[in-house]
Amino acid sequence: DVQLQASGGGLVQAGGSLRLSCATAGFRFDDYVIGWFRQAPGKEREGVSFIVTGDKSTLYADSVQGRFTISSDNARNSVYLQMDSLKPEDTAAYYCAASSPRKVREWAREPAATTSYDYWGQGTLVTVSS
Numbered sequence: 001d002v003q004l005q006a007s008g009g010g011l012v013q014a015g016g017s018l019r020l021s022c023a024t025a026g027f028r029f030d031d032y033v034i035g036w037f038r039q040a041p042g043k044e045r046e047g048v049s050f051i052v053t054g055d056k057s058t059l060y061a062d063s064v065q066g067r068f069t070i071s072s073d074n075a076r077n078s079v080y081l082q083m084d085s086l087k088p089e090d091t092a093a094y095y096c097a098a099s100s101p102r103k104v105r106e107w108a109r110e111p112a113a114t115t116s117y118d119y120w121g122q123g124t125l126v127t128v129s130s
Contacts, residue, residue, distance in 0.1 A: 006020060
């Protein structure tokens with residue numbers, strides 16, 4: 001079975017840092033794109049950052065560019081999101097998701113669309129206090 005397990009959320013003051021982890025299993029990690037999404041109360045889920053695990057190329061939403069860093073440890077089938085200079089508006093449940101090779105065209109057109117991903121983990125809550 002495909003599994004994605006997000007962890008590392010918590011409460012942090014504005015300006016602080018957190019590191020989220022996404023542990024995966026059940027698929028060929030190097031063939032997938034892994035994305036981080038977030039959803040704040042009353043808002044739609046939005047794409048935050050994405051990594052092509054095969055070549056480690058990355059993408060970031062404008063709202064987190066320069067503050068967040070996505071990385072992968074292919075030996076551990078894991079992806080990380082280092083979040084620095086956190087702001088109250090970063091408060092949300094954060095989810096990791098996997099996009100398979102069969103969705104490569106969809107992902108290429110819309111890497112931040114939730115429909116471009118096949119599998120989702122449960123969320124981990126990040127709360128940034130002002």
